Amino acid sequence: MPIGYEEERAMTNGSKVGFRSLIIGCGLAFAVACTPIVRNYGYIPTDAELSAVAVGVDTRDTITETFGTPTTTGTVGESAFYYVQSRFETLGPGAPVEVDRQVLAISFNSAGTVSNIERFTLQDGNVVALSRRVTEDSVASNTFLRQLLGSVGRFNAEDLISE
Template sequence: MTPSRPRRTARLVLAAACLSLAAAALPGCSPIVEDRGYIFDPADLEKLQTGASKEQVRSVMGSPSTVSTVDGEAWYYISSKFETVAFYRPQEVERTVAAVYFDETQSVQQIAYYGLEDGQIVDFVDRKTPTRGKELTILGQLFGNLGRFNTPAPADAPATGNPTGRR
């Protein structure tokens, strides 16, 4: 019966080591949450009412994230929440857009709120430069010039390069 006692102790130590290793690895799998853009304060949003001027909106909310491209009649305050898990790309999990619409007198006509489900993600920056022509592999580039040597020009060919003949 004594030989089974060390085996049981070894198994318990091994099981405890595996559990502690698994517990230490779990925080590495939890997502990293990152807020981007405008940080909304509910108290500030309640201060805005229809009829307020652009300067009042700017003093309460600050500068907008973006302004509409047509006559500047709408200001947008955009906030996004991204989660990154391990080595994967960040995923946008939440988006809030507060749109402040102005009328002809530059006063607030309407305030609207939009979420991630209301919009469509548009990638404005592609981060890829298109190349023109034939794309060669590294081996094609290395061996592409084999057999191409400068051949002397015939005597009756027009001179190229330095027209003065000086070196």
């Protein structure tokens, strides 16, 4: 049965509609894939919450009761509490990028009361180069067979007999 003009035209229009749908679907998928995924980590008290803190009056315990456990503390005698909040964005298949960081440092004096409150941002931060000093283990680099064959000729039979 030969295809008439009307049937051929309907097939052409149908394929055009299918192609348009495919292009629109790919465009939407591309737009959604390029939308950044935002992840927030940590907690930092707001300025309104910080206004309730009295320097010289509040202690470590009252700060912990008010704001919760800090993200980290000072290394020497808990001289400070640090609350850290970070925001990361991931775009497509790329690695996450930190776009915002807030650090609240609450310092304490020797009596344990608040002596200073400071807020830092990502722009205030400095990159710290860590010095990694690793001692290589000579045993790990040698296999059992290498150690066994390496000891051939290193011992003296006289040392074993003389005892």
